[in-house]
Amino acid sequence: MISVDEAHALVLALAGPVKTEEIAVEDALGRAMAAPAVARLTQPPFDASAMDGYALRSDDLPGPLPVVGTAAAGVPYAGTVPEGAAVRIFTGAPVPAGCDRVVIQEIVTRDGDTIRVAEVGDNRNIRAQGNDFAQGSEFQPARALRASDLGLIAAMNVARITVARRPRVAILAGGDELVRPGETPAAGQIISSNDIAIAALAREAGAEPLVLELARDTEDSLRARFAEAGGCDLIVTIGGASVGDHDLIAKVSADLGMERSFYKLAMRPGKPLMAGRIGTAAMLGLPGNPVSAVVCAKLFMQPLIRAMQRLPPGPELASGLLTRDLPPEGDRQHYLRARLVPGAGLPGIDPFGDQDSARLWILAEADALLLRPAGDPARRAGEMMHYLPL
Numbered sequence: 001m002i003s004v005d006e007a008h009a010l011v012l013a014l015a016g017p018v019k020t021e022e023i024a025v026e027d028a029l030g031r032a033m034a035a036p037a038v039a040r041l042t043q044p045p046f047d048a049s050a051m052d053g054y055a056l057r058s059d060d061l062p063g064p065l066p067v068v069g070t071a072a073a074g075v076p077y078a079g080t081v082p083e084g085a086a087v088r089i090f091t092g093a094p095v096p097a098g099c100d101r102v103v104i105q106e107i108v109t110r111d112g113d114t115i116r117v118a119e120v121g122d123n124r125n126i127r128a129q130g131n132d133f134a135q136g137s138e139f140q141p142a143r144a145l146r147a148s149d150l151g152l153i154a155a156m157n158v159a160r161i162t163v164a165r166r167p168r169v170a171i172l173a174g175g176d177e178l179v180r181p182g183e184t185p186a187a188g189q190i191i192s193s194n195d196i197a198i199a200a201l202a203r204e205a206g207a208e209p210l211v212l213e214l215a216r217d218t219e220d221s222l223r224a225r226f227a228e229a230g231g232c233d234l235i236v237t238i239g240g241a242s243v244g245d246h247d248l249i250a251k252v253s254a255d256l257g258m259e260r261s262f263y264k265l266a267m268r269p270g271k272p273l274m275a276g277r278i279g280t281a282a283m284l285g286l287p288g289n290p291v292s293a294v295v296c297a298k299l300f301m302q303p304l305i306r307a308m309q310r311l312p313p314g315p316e317l318a319s320g321l322l323t324r325d326l327p328p329e330g331d332r333q334h335y336l337r338a339r340l341v342p343g344a345g346l347p348g349i350d351p352f353g354d355q356d357s358a359r360l361w362i363l364a365e366a367d368a369l370l371l372r373p374a375g376d377p378a379r380r381a382g383e384m385m386h387y388l389p390l
């Protein structure tokens with residue numbers, strides 16, 4: 001069995017060339033830029049007042065000075081301000097020619113059209129032309145776009161940008177025991193929950209998920225579902241990955257020409273994970289136990305989806321201090337559901353006693369997956385450990 005790190009590298013290698021599209025900047029939250037946005041103007045385009053007050057020459061202070069006009073945002077003062085005079089000015093207005101300072105109105109005494117200025121400080125309250133960015137500046141952060149990035153791109157007067165297309169991810173859950181939420185399960189049946197969680201995790205990583213109809217435990221049914229996934233960038237199957245008589249994913253995908261990167265890894269939960277390529281799509285076969293499916297999706301599916309968009313794949317680990325002693329670990333890398341508790345510096349990390357990979361409720365109460373490498377020795381409370389935030 002290969003290690004988690006080897007499996008991670010093999011999964012990332014399944015990301016093909018990035019596919020791009022052009023979209024409006026207002027639709028780009030969370031998207032990955034595939035080409036830089038180039039500023040079409042300089043910002044600010046002129047020396048701008050940072051305050052409401054009076055524009056004047058420093059040499060003329062402290063006055064008295066006559067107020068000879070007004071400059072407002074969008075309505076500049078035309079012409080040059082004569083020596084020994086001031087202009088009423090508002091935040092965002094172009095600073096009139098001849099002035100080198102804006103004094104805030106709070107330190108000005110105005111009597112009719114004459115002002116006097118008290119105790120001027122060092123701050124000239126002028127935002128120099130181009131102090132934010134210059135025309136021609138290129139912006140392409142190596143992360144998903146944030147709300148403030150959209151504001152910046154818009155301020156650059158760029159209305160449309162080139163981004164990585166959302167990877168299309170087909171989600172194929174199957175098993176004769178499964179019915180949809182809201183239906184009435186017959187004896188021996190349960191609700192299909194994994195596909196809902198995995199689709200949400202795919203969306204969280206930037207994908208456009210397509211949840212296929214539930215497959216039955218027959219080769220024909222699975223083949224039909226695979227056919228419906230045509231055109232997708234990634235096919236994620238859930239369940240049927242293990243060794244039981246009804247675990248048909250390995251056989252059917254192999255019959256359909258899947259080139260396998262690996263099957264099974266030294267990890268707990270999630271040992272029966274499968275990965276490879278089928279036609280033009282990447283394929284991940286997640287184990288059916290609900291917690292195993294989610295853990296595998298966070299560790300492998302989300303990084304692959306991010307890599308397909310050329311985003312940093314992750315997952316990013318954090319550090320915490322163990323709250324209790326733990327026995328030595330076995331030969332598989334273990335991800336334990338755990339709670340985080342506030343600490344003076346690093347948070348405390350407190351693993352649950354029950355680590356059953358079918359218990360979604362405990363997963364919901366967990367804040368983190370505590371990472372224990374294969375062969376990790378016994379650990380004492382207070383030791384620093386790595387974890388994956390949930």
Ligand SMILES: Nc1nc2c(c(=O)[nH]1)N[C@H]1C(S)=C(S)[C@@H](COP(=O)(O)OP(=O)(O)OC[C@H]3O[C@@H](n4cnc5c(N)ncnc54)[C@H](O)[C@@H]3O)O[C@H]1N2
Pocket residue numbers: 173174175177178190191192193194195238239240241242243244247269270271272286287288289290292357
């Ligand atoms: N003899 C062995 N048995 C098992 C082994 C093994 O090594 N030897 N591995 C165990 C491990 S570890 C896991 S994980 C599971 C993985 O099994 P499969 O991927 O084949 O999954 P299924 O058997 O189809 O289902 C397992 C479990 O999960 C439930 N399930 C499946 N799909 C869904 C869904 N969409 N929503 C909710 N729940 C789902 C299913 O009903 C089963 O209870 O195998 C162990 N066995």
Ligand code: MOO
Pocket residue numbers: 267268269270271272287289292357
């Ligand atoms: O590894 Mo299974 O994924 O333990 O539950």
